[in-house]
Amino acid sequence: MDPGAHREFRKYTGDAISTLSWDANTGTHIPFRASVSHKHHTWAKTHFSNPELFLQPRTEKEIRLIVNLARQCGKRIVVVGSGHSPNDLTCTSSWMVNLDGFSSIALENSRELQLEVEAGIRLYQLANELEKRGWAMPNLGSITAQSIAGAIATNTHGSSLMHGTLSQAVVGLTIMLSSGESLRCSAMENEDLYHAALVSLGGLGIITHIVFQAVPAFNLAWKQEVVKTPRILDNWKTDLWTRSEFIRMWWFPYSGRSIVWSANRTEEPLRERPHSWYGGWLGRFSYELALYFSTWFPWLTPIVERYVFSMQYRWEEGPAGSAVQKSQDALTMDCLFPQLVNEWAIPLEKGPEAIQRLQTWLDGDKGNKSGIPFSPKGIYVHAPIEVRVADTTVQAEKPWLDQSCQTGPTLYLNATLYRPFLKNPPEWERYYNAFEWLMKDLGGRPHWAKNFISTSREEFWGMYPKMKDWVELRDAVDPHGMFANDWLKRNLLGDEDDTELTQIKEQIGKT
Numbered sequence: 001m002d003p004g005a006h007r008e009f010r011k012y013t014g015d016a017i018s019t020l021s022w023d024a025n026t027g028t029h030i031p032f033r034a035s036v037s038h039k040h041h042t043w044a045k046t047h048f049s050n051p052e053l054f055l056q057p058r059t060e061k062e063i064r065l066i067v068n069l070a071r072q073c074g075k076r077i078v079v080v081g082s083g084h085s086p087n088d089l090t091c092t093s094s095w096m097v098n099l100d101g102f103s104s105i106a107l108e109n110s111r112e113l114q115l116e117v118e119a120g121i122r123l124y125q126l127a128n129e130l131e132k133r134g135w136a137m138p139n140l141g142s143i144t145a146q147s148i149a150g151a152i153a154t155n156t157h158g159s160s161l162m163h164g165t166l167s168q169a170v171v172g173l174t175i176m177l178s179s180g181e182s183l184r185c186s187a188m189e190n191e192d193l194y195h196a197a198l199v200s201l202g203g204l205g206i207i208t209h210i211v212f213q214a215v216p217a218f219n220l221a222w223k224q225e226v227v228k229t230p231r232i233l234d235n236w237k238t239d240l241w242t243r244s245e246f247i248r249m250w251w252f253p254y255s256g257r258s259i260v261w262s263a264n265r266t267e268e269p270l271r272e273r274p275h276s277w278y279g280g281w282l283g284r285f286s287y288e289l290a291l292y293f294s295t296w297f298p299w300l301t302p303i304v305e306r307y308v309f310s311m312q313y314r315w316e317e318g319p320a321g322s323a324v325q326k327s328q329d330a331l332t333m334d335c336l337f338p339q340l341v342n343e344w345a346i347p348l349e350k351g352p353e354a355i356q357r358l359q360t361w362l363d364g365d366k367g368n369k370s371g372i373p374f375s376p377k378g379i380y381v382h383a384p385i386e387v388r389v390a391d392t393t394v395q396a397e398k399p400w401l402d403q404s405c406q407t408g409p410t411l412y413l414n415a416t417l418y419r420p421f422l423k424n425p426p427e428w429e430r431y432y433n434a435f436e437w438l439m440k441d442l443g444g445r446p447h448w449a450k451n452f453i454s455t456s457r458e459e460f461w462g463m464y465p466k467m468k469d470w471v472e473l474r475d476a477v478d479p480h481g482m483f484a485n486d487w488l489k490r491n492l493l494g495d496e497d498d499t500e501l502t503q504i505k506e507q508i509g510k511t
């Protein structure tokens with residue numbers, strides 16, 4: 001602990017640290033790795049906070065010391081993984097715990113292709129460890145920067161109807177509760193806690209270990225095609241989403257076109273990705289600069305987006321690149337600039353209606369054909385809008401707070417807005433209000449990690465039949481609210497004297 005932190009810390013812990021940190025087995029004090037004046041921000045620099053202490057434990061004993069001390073001092077704990085959640089889930093003025101230093105392999109079961117890992121491990125580190133063993137992750141989202149615990153905590157997904165979300169590969173976990181007790185959970189042991197903790201939003205305790213189910217390593221042959229968006233919508237119900245194991249679509253509303261990216265397992269030799277225009281510094285810089293100018297002259301946005309589309313892909317319909325890569329290289333992508341993202345899960349069959357209504361609205365919507373009760377005047381958006389899928393009905397163990405559809409395949413629509421040189425585009429809130437209104441109209445639920453802005457606690461309680469169970473279990477395992485952070489209170493838990501919410505909870509209890 002640095003001397004400044006030590007002085008600060010002594011002010012309110014008194015002798016508690018000396019007593020609690022004493023390890024009689026080793027005859028030494030357990031290290032308390034804390035620093036003051038840590039400035040936290042999310043990856044996209046959308047949210048900032050100054051935690052009172054920033055703690056980076058390296059052993060389970062160190063994690064337990066933090067929890068015991070926090071309990072004794074009446075402090076809240078927020079765990080942060082890689083801080084890639086776009087909203088303020090990870091912000092706190094209390095204690096922030098980060099497990100980057102607790103990220104080793106704890107146990108290997110070669111027969112079952114399972115690794116028990118310390119929960120701070122980042123996905124790219126996990127992928128490397130698996131690769132050394134000839135294994136791989138079965139499914140991935142767009143990046144591998146996240147910690148495994150952080151990725152499952154918000155239900156991170158990729159894009160495949162043959163897979164559920166990333167939590168599908170988590171067959172067991174260990175969580176340290178506010179009492180300092182560690183519980184192992186799986187489908188056979190502490191089942192309720194397991195299902196609640198698979199998507200925990202950091203609200204139950206500190207996940208310290210995860211048992212990860214790998215698959216044999218595989219390579220993917222992928223290709224991408226330019227297709228006019230209306231043709232895609234016509235093919236929606238045929239084989240659009242089933243013709244490959246992994247498939248995703250990037251919708252460019254000002255180009256009238258989309259990219260359909262699809263990948264299948266292959267034995268072919270590896271072949272590198274084609275050149276990416278905005279992967280190079282000039283393309284990237286000029287795109288960001290053009291977007292930056294467009295924040296003052298928003299009407300430039302469609303021109304910029306059409307130009308960038310033709311530079312990055314091609315204007316004519318047809319093939320626009322292919323490669324053969326290791327699974328983790330193929331599935332991940334360059335997400336470009338800091339961004340706001342608002343992503344919702346809706347039933348897959350509602351996809352064409354969602355895209356058509358949003359396109360109509362973005363095109364000016366004379367006569368309000370979209371039905372969206374917000375004016376589209378002066379709204380210009382960035383591309384692509386990501387269109388992805390998952391099928392969690394194939395997933396044996398369902399997290400209680402899984403935002404995907406429970407009875408059929410899920411479509412995820414991700415409305416991205418770049419923040420060129422960290423500047424928000426104008427009118428982004430009206431766009432997001434309109435987008436969320438449409439998503440709710442189509443029976444959607446927001447991705448927990450993203451920048452939703454108009455969804456209330458009452459709406460969340462109405463969206464999740466298991467919310468009451470989750471909150472009750474949360475209260476039982478954390479009676480003093482050590483992990484009830486500000487985000488959870490605002491979005492799910494409410495305050496004690498919130499009578500309206502109490503009535504809703506009672507209502508849900510009766511149904």
Ligand SMILES: Cc1cc2nc3c(=O)[nH]c(=O)nc-3n(C[C@H](O)[C@H](O)[C@H](O)COP(=O)(O)OP(=O)(O)OC[C@H]3O[C@@H](n4cnc5c(N)ncnc54)[C@H](O)[C@@H]3O)c2cc1C
Nearest residue numbers: 081082083084085141142147150153156157201202207449
């Ligand atoms: C560029 C980019 C690309 C992305 N791509 C995708 C994508 O393809 N698909 C998708 O679904 N999402 C995607 N996301 C969202 C991202 O996967 C999630 O926000 C994920 O939760 C981030 O993981 P993290 O390690 O950064 O966790 P953080 O953002 O740091 O934390 C997320 C939550 O996990 C909790 N947490 C972290 N560690 C622990 C622990 N040990 N114990 C208990 N709770 C813990 C935190 O308290 C918090 O509630 C993307 C985000 C970005 C910025």
Ligand SMILES: O=C1O[C@H](CO)C(O)=C1O
Nearest residue numbers: 142335339341386414416
């Ligand atoms: O949140 C996300 O950001 C990227 C898009 O840039 C992605 O795929 C998400 O999901």
